[in-house]
Structures are given as structure tokens and as C-alpha cells.
Amino acid sequence: MVEDKELRAEIGKHLMQPENYGKLEDASCVGVGIDHATKSYVIMYINRDEEYILDIMFGTNGTQDTTTLGSLFTEMIKGDTVKGALENAAMLERDLQESYASLPKPVVDTSKPEGEQVERISTEHQDSANMVLTAFRAAMRHYDRKKSGIEEAQFEMSISKMCPYSTTECHFVQKKSE
16 A cells, blocks of 8 residues: 555656656667657657666657656666666566556447447557657667667657557457466
8 A cells, every 4th residue: 555655656746747858968879669640759868888877868749648657767767777777678568568458348339330339449558658668669779770880860669559449550469367
């Protein structure tokens, strides 16, 4: 119960006063995670060396959820080792896949006209988290590409949705049984 209260307080803090929001000048890598269905994106600016995430900032044209999740994630990995940040991102991506897989099946009403029979499922929360994590992965990929001699301003990756009834093409991921 105490942990739940602390978590809500932490989320509330990031909702009201997002951390690390803005552009990081002279970032060593820049990644963009984009949802082409909504044209929403997260851009992540990271200053890192071979071992540590030295500084990190982000921007978005997305929802307040996206800003809050970006704030939480960047605070979580700022100052962490690159290996630790990648492990945290992988853990969150697994949780995200389970969240997509746990979405309830939509209601089908055959009495309605074609195209209106299947209720759309909102994946806004999952998509916001997905854009943040995809932007981080894109920034890490940008760093690797720069090290191999590829010069580009940023690296962009599209999010892939893993839910059966969202607004874009996706595939269903079976929820792991515990």
C-alpha cells in the first residue's frame, strides 16, 4: 500500500513538473520514436560515452501521458550505465508487450453498419510508452551508426503496435502465463 502511494506521488510529480523536457544541445545521439497513425512522436537527446548515460532530454508532440512517461523514463536512466539503461528498457518493453496483449477484446455488434461493428480499443497509454522506449532505442542505434561512420542528424524508428484492435496494423502477442 505504501509503495502504491509512493508510485502515485512520483507519477503526479512528473505529471505536474516534467523532468528533462527540452532539447539537449550537442547530444551525442538523437533518436525519434514515431506513431505514424497519429503523427505523434518522441525525440530523445542523449549525451553518453561508452559506459554511461551522462545526460538525457526529450521532446514530444504527444499527449500529457507521453510527457509524463518520458519524464519518468529519462529520470530512471539518467546517470545509469548504458548496459543498465538498455536492460531497464528491455524490461519495460516486455511489460509493454504484456500490456498490449492484456487489452480486452472489443465488443462486436452486428446490428450496426459495416465499419462500425467492432469497438475500437484505446491504446493511447501503451502507445505513449512505446514512443518513449522506441525513441531511446533509436538514439542508441544512432550512436552505433555514428561510431561506424554514418553521419546523420538523428535516427528515426516507427513504433510497432502489438494489439489486435488499435488504429494501425499490428499483430497479437500472447500473454505469458505465470
